[in-house]
Amino acid sequence: CSCLTLENTFKCYDLENGPTMDVELSRDDALAMYTQMLEVRRFETLAGNYYKERKIRGFCHLYNGQEAVAVGMKQRLRSCDSVITAYRCHAWTYLMGVSMHEIMGELLGVRSGCSRGKGGSMHMYSDRFYGGNGIVGAQVPLGAGIALAHRYRKDNGVAVVLYGDGAANQGQVFESYNMAKLWCLPCIFVCENNHYGMGTHVRRASAMSEFYMRGQYIPGLWVDGNQVLAVRSATQFAVDHALNHGPIVLEMSTYRYVGHSMSDPGTSYRSRDEVQAAREKSDPITSFRSQIIALCLADEEELKALEDKTKKQVDSICKKASTDKEVELHELHTDIYSKNVDGKIRNVSGFNLEHIKLAEVCFGKPRRTPACEINDVPVGAAIDVAKAKERKAEQEAKKAKEDAKGKGKGEPKGADSKPPKGEDGDKKKSSATETPAAKTPPPTKKPPAPKK
């Protein structure tokens, strides 16, 4: 473990004390974070290449240059905390537990995709990760709602809500600030300020560009978002603050090297020199690399080997994903409702598509809709089916009883010698006939406790 002191990394707003400036860094943590940043950078580079080869379609927003924010924050989030972010979500999806294979699969629209080719670049989900969101700013109230759920359940979790400097001007961001403060929600608002909302520089979009002060009545913290250790320290501080005092706004100052999305070369509104200067002066990966070496946590050779290994690994994973088969056509009409009560789904012409439910069988990682929630009330045809089953079970039970009685009368001696056998048979029969009805419990039954 090594110790170092952070410099010029924080500015406080309405806070008595900021995060600790003296931080410890273990060799394991250092290498873990360094590897993650390398993986994310390499992944995004490959995604960009696939896009140029037209293997990836539509929108594709890359994270190059902003890696320290996601990697640093994830280091200090606990397993009970939730995250929701905007459309630039590949890095967060990976850090929240989806494999690179599944993410690349989703970008390529193949079977292994984590959203089965239904989401694409902006819509990927995982356990306690509520996605990218394609609507600028819409994830902010959603995240406040997730924070409300944490407080409602008293599960000690916090919700991390990330948005860009462009989204920071959306009205719903301020609506969310207001309610988060009123209700003291354990919510960390994180403005990832990469200085451009699409092609508009912050100075042309925001009357006040100190985003950490924009919560007005919510304390804020400016963080050098290119320094992974500063991000990590700020996150620890924010989690403690959110749990004890309610919401906080973090502004992570960072820079994106690539265009807004793949269709933006990123050169008309800023100079190549500006991008080059950012790469040279404040790249999160190279600056962390020199820190690791300065602290003698690893040597040049070791890091070089790590870089080569990571690059090879990411390359082979992505290459593998690119050979996966396309999503099958029938998945077009899967999982529109978690409980479909409509008959058929309308095709281009005519109602002839069956609603298919893949959620329970297709993949295990994201939170499945628990079966108990889907079946707790029989609705529509299910009511008739449940009733018919109940009736049938009753009739059969009755019949079985009568049969047993008849037997008892017909063979008094036999009944005398083995009465328990007849009863056993009865029980078995009735319980066997009752099971199917029990699968769709009648409305009188209380639903099982939520498994979340």
Next chain:
Amino acid sequence: KQMTVRDALNSALDDELARDDRVFILGEEVAQYDGAYKVSRGLWKKYGDKRVIDTPITEMGFAGIAVGAAMAGLRPVCEFMTWNFSMQAIDHIINSAAKTFYMSAGAVNVPIVFRGPNGAASGVAAQHSQCFAAWYAHCPGLKVISPYDSEDARGLLKAAIRDPDPVVFLENELVYGTAFPVDDKVADKDFVVPIGKAKIMRPGKDITLVAHSKAVETSLLAAAELAKKGIEAEVINLRSIRPLDTATIFASVRKTHHLVTVENGWPQHGVGAEICARIMEDQTFFELDAPVWRCAGVDVPMPYAKTLEAHALPRVQDLVDAVLKVLGGKAGKAVAANK
């Protein structure tokens, strides 16, 4: 036994709050004020701040918060003071609630109910008098319910709260205070009405009237009026707009061979228009003896003045006229036979 629609809704909320501790209500004035229309009366006193939450006037914000809480496993009931204000929040109803289950390949479901009064109220003019049934029924991923009487309101709201998908629940302010006769079973705490099933309110053999919400009342009155002329109209209360119970409509048309649709919303791309299209795409089309006719709100923004307002919505006489027109010669014979 009588029950007002307001009590039906109130008791449904009460039952579900008691049944499932993940259920909570949020919206403007739902708690301390007892609800702008008193639908949530007494619930804050009974369940407290945690379960019944007053929000500021900030539709987009609180609708988003409700959807976020639903994604995280709670079961919010999000009240819009009226559905007119839901347009401030429509992005969260459609982009955040309706589409997420599909986009996430079934990983994240959104068990939420959006509810509130919908359609024309009295004397509140264009911005506060509008039916959203067709708007929301357009979107896959949503279930859209429009109850008429107390049985509908209670049974469907309970089913909606228990449903694992986002449900748009369109009430009507004008019937909140109306008492309807109800069976004892309706008061049972496990009474639910299935989503997606229509109800035949009045059987008949000559013509079918299909309506939802307050238009069911107009249709029933028109049916009574027609009965005096010897015409037996069958009145169908749709209950669910999406999914649409076409089976019940088709069965009725196979019996009556004539159909008039009735709604208080605008005609273009409306509920009636959809029913017409569904019939034309089905064998039932060949059962029709005359073209289907639509009775809908006049194609104008709602005016304020009393007489103008009354004429902007289908009235009993409009329905009677439409039915006679559709029945044509057959109607004349029926009237003659009656005399």
